[in-house]
Amino acid sequence: MKKFWQLLLTAMLAVLLLAACGNDKKKEEAPDSSDQTSEETTTDEVKDTTYPYTLNDASGEDITFEKAPESVISLLPSNTETLFAIDAGDKVIAVTENDDFPAEVAELETVGNFTVNVEKVISLQPEVVFAHEMMLDSSEEGINQIREAGIPVVVVPNAGNFEETYEAIQMIGEVMDKNEEAAQVIEGMQAKVAEIKEKAATITDKRRVFVENSDVPEIYTPGKNTFPQQYLDMINAENIVTEDGWVMISPETIVNENPDVIVVMYSYVPDIIEKIKKRDGFDTVTAVKEDRVVQVEENITSRTGPRLADGLEVFAKAIYPEVFGE
Template identity: 75%
Template structure:
């Protein structure tokens, strides 16, 4: 039961995070001039191998923070931040995460400070030198984040990444705070190389496949449209999304059948037998993806967390849609 709930919560987090990619709330919460100021503050630091302290940044909440040295103990409040911290070899400084964190394996042995609801008292009691929060927490957890700030603990609100380029900037930002610039730059370069290789292969595809992506099971089937990372993935691999609406929408099974996708991708695991459930839906036996056995379940964490594995998520999409081009 606990595993079921964890998977369901993970799927819900993916929906919330990716939905933010297609909305205007980010622009409302983070004025363009504040975001630009933060980027300008960090440009010089990210171009060097080591961070020059004192190091000042402006985060996604518009807060200016100054660090006299790299934090020796930090807490991460979202899985994507955690993956970045471990990816840049700062995992030893992470003393606590949330119950939603599951990668890399070492994080499961760390102390936890809640799930979608942060245990503010516990965060404060652990006395970290910094807390890495996320812009998607602003509307629901602002009071708690302020309590942490009032306790004298710096809170770095990492901005929502809506593109690969913004994901790279996030990795470089966290790398600069932690004085792990070389490691962060290497991750970004590796991601860029993988993305470029995938796009190069995809450029030769002339017969585009029509794809349906779903992020939740019937009866409330949610699917990504324009302005979401799955849409970007499909664009980058030269595939066509059957959904043309903006953001995340709920779609009926009848509409899916009418659109007759060549491939169906399921980005969730909170229910068992996902692929078989889709195949046996009423009327789906007439869908090309069912007839040709092209229903594929993808890891929702790899394909939704805006961190070092995001390029791997693109690769999962590519191999699932075009195995003849991207298969091993």
């Protein structure tokens, strides 16, 4: 059971699943799951950060930097991935135990997992700490302790969709004076999303999909206003779940809805694909009969950072391999 909740919390750290312990229900900052389009980022007129530089972060604090930070601690995997993607990875001196990408982070100091080791953060004396808005409820006291020690903490806002993810990347780029690099990352993401949506536009026979985020006896699944729903909208697929947010669903309901594809977004259960196929009544489900129960890599499909467009591609290949396969 402990491993189960650790998995849920890992997903929470990436895409705000906010899985609470005990009997609390899963919930998420409600993103706009509509098929958004916006002006694409361009590097043509990107300017360097002008210092002193002040930003107002997600906690409402005004933080001023006299120069680009030379030493950084990241308290969330998506922040870490962003720092490395914008060519600021050489400034990162510590991360959490949950960080696993890119490979270089394995060599760095760690400052806790879901609980931040505040004393160690302060002892390392970074020039900035990148935290996250969803940490405010559980770690606000620790964040304040770090600030009281004279270390700036930037609380990166929750990202509920692609646009907000782009904004978070841009924010980190501005702090680190890596504006052009951040713009290039965003351009690359936007180009991949556009390519995937163009292919998806050719799909005429929509597949009905069930996305599973935890195993029995408490099966949770994303509905409207979630990242997976945005993925499904972008690739022209239909979610069998119509409720809002993350909801618990019974195996009987899944059987009755008869999805064409089942996407599994976790890996904490060994041989989960075969176990799903052997659930009572699942032998009648189209996804099982046609061997379309697919497990996807949870970190790529859930972290709101530079690999988010890769996560969209993973979903696309899982649901429509004949369209998006190599």
